[in-house]
Amino acid sequence: MKSNGRAIPRNNDESTFATDSRDLPLYPVSLLLVPFMVLTAVLADQVYRYRDFINYDCAFYLLCSKLLLSGLQPFEHFVDLLPPLIFYFSVPPWWFSNLTHVPIESTWSILVAAAVVASGLSAIFVLRNAVNVAVRDWLLIGPLLCGFMLFNLIVFFHFGQREHLFVLTLFPIFLLRWLRWTSSLSERFETSIPILSTVLGIACGAAVFVKPQLLLLLIAIEMSLSANSPHRTQWRSILPTSEVKALASTLIVCAICSLFIPNIGEYWNRWVPFLLNGYPAFNSPSLLEFSLPDGHMIGNRYIAFGICALSAILLKRCSLCAPLLAWTLSGLLVYMIQGRGWAYQSIPFVSGYVLLISVVVGIVVTSFLDFLGRTSKVSYLNKFALFYSGFDRVGSRAGAEPGTETEPQAQTQPVLTSSDMTKFATISFILFAAAMIPLNSILFKNSMVTGRAFNLLDGLLERETKPGDKVVVLHTALPHAHQFLLKRKLIPACRYIWCFPLRMTGFLRDGESGTPMAEFANTEENKVVDEIRRDIEKTQPKFVIIEAWHSGPTGWNLYQSLETHQFTKNALKQYVPYGECDNCAVWKLEEPKR
């Protein structure tokens, strides 16, 4: 029997313990490592099967980071709405790709899969340092980790999205904070790998910085943990721990580093006000479908909300319910605040939901075993019921000084061996995993089965271009443009790789004229169209491809919007109309006449 880092009271029999939470053995390593390895293998298989797949936004970061590597500058040669540090964070995959000659899209998937493994291993390490955990929480450790790994399987369509990376950094931090607030973290933790908590804090800080709205989740989880902790009066010692300090420092360092990004003034002075006013142009009227434009992960949403409600009832049954509910609801809040309804923005919510389900199913399974133990005459189950009910006794005097009440009661308690407890954990884990099998298809959707990027323009560009050619694809919702440019090694020759501003100006004007907002929109629109024209004149791309279909419910259309500025006449003087392809207008650079 391994020591859990604390002095364990022993009976005469060396391996027998009373059912006090302080006496629980460490959670069985096989219930952590076996599911972790099996699901990592399934994930590896997924990475291999979809080795050519890359998400559109990830392709966008990589395209921009490649432009950075070739000496171009943000806001002059490429523009995006969110803090530009993500493009610098996306540079290392290019180094790996160049070093190993593995295509960039595969390199990206491999590195994200490595991040999943690192996150899982960190979580296991943290969980192996859980001591003094209440029995009912202790039994849910395996289901929780299993839920985390299952989440990584359903998220593959959005693999490496900023929200996904955030969840990878959040999960070990969440466990760490949970153990700290429940005073269940072994003293050994800080001594064995002292740097781990700092590394986790840095990683989470960096992930939060590229999508600052996610800070809300951290705050909500922390508040929930502290509110439900018997040790909340000790917040002065629990709050300023190494991971929190590292996280806060990383946010500050990232903010300082951002000041040195070229043209950052343009971001704050031009794009942030523009974003604040115009981003609702992409708002969706059907937020709660979690499915736009593609790749949703929630199964039946009514059941999903039902489970969230059920977990609220179970709050007192397990100390994990409250923080996971806070995670889920704050994830939902962040998703709703953003207003787009895009499936990937629901990742923080979905991850909380998957973890919450794992815990709820775990509670139901263990409660069922407990019920059987109380009602049946099977001695093993009776033992389980006694083991399980030990929680109430221990839980009711949570925070009491060890030894004050335990000693007299311990004499009347049944004696359980550590092997018994390990078996109880194993049985409840197997039952949990078996219960999840039929529930999977009702509760979750694999985003690879609900998401698909149509290979639009592939045929045309494959036929007509060669790697290194410059092309301009002006679009607001073309699902495949970034991936194709990346894979085909084409160079985006206009700063608006994602041409979001014109949809925003169209929204801001919204048929009105003369209002300050309409004036602002007109000024911005003229500026943007002029920038596109200058970029095309300067770079002379081989093709200019313009999205021509109606985008959004208002019937707004990029091609028509550009044409109100006589775009084809002014910007495409050297281009000839090539014909429509996949609902896009295609213009080709005129070959010089011989």
Place this chain on the structure above:
Amino acid sequence: MQNGLVRFFEIALIATVVFLNGWLIQTPLPDDWGTSELDKYSQAVGDVAFLDAYLKRNPNSWEACFARAQAYAINGIWSEVASNCDSAISLRSVMSGNKPEPKIYRLRLKALYELDDNQAALKDLDFLMQSENAKSEDLAFHSLIKRRLGQTDQALDEANQAIFRDAKCAEAYLSKAWVLLDLNRTKDAFENAYQACKLKPNLVMPYVIMAAVFNEKGETAEALVQCKNGLLCDATCGAVYWQRGVAEDKQQKFEDALTSQNMALSLATSNDIRAQAFAARAVTLSHLNRSELASEDCDRALALDPGNAIAKAVKQQLRQDN
């Protein structure tokens, strides 16, 4: 030894149940909720994604291939529609005892028509006509293709037959309107286009025909209104820009007309519209005294449609001017 075996069995059991979870979570199951509430793009994306995964596990399902073709058709990705219909047809033919399914041929011919592959579309149409399942819509398509191939009389005859068979077939009125427009029977063409528009308001081509009739009559403001209506139906329809250019040319807004014809060409998917747009651009260029470019456009139009009357006339005029 016994403990070791128990341990091994335990680990194998844990691995199995966990693996089953991991495997099942990736297995496609029908999307049973909410898709009807999604916009058509998301619905098609979800359907195609689901069917991709489904076909990996059931590669011989012609139904899935056909369903995927239908999903692609929602967003007008016609090359994918045609190739999925090909797969559906070949898979179904391999299955003994199965008669060819007309609905697959019907969808494929629509895709082939959109892709301007008229001969292949005709083959599918001939198959449908020979079968007992020919619908009025099939006759209308036959008529449209015959018109594209310059067989105007036959096209008119088939359009009439289609209307006779089903008086509520919008496509039949549309095909008749096209033929009548080619025959310069503008009043009849307008009436048929109007009827098609009433039956199916989301069809774009009736607006093009009505705009063409207004342009013929010199009522360019009305023509522009029809073009605007057409663009609301389908912003990617090059033919609408072609008629808008014609109206602008008649209003002597030559630069605008040139832009519209360029947009028509940048969105053209079929050679008949391409030829018309080149010819219309040639007219505008000749008005702008850019004779050389106008002549080039006439040549392009005639190469695509040797019978294009406008291109011939402009070419003739340019020769005389020189």
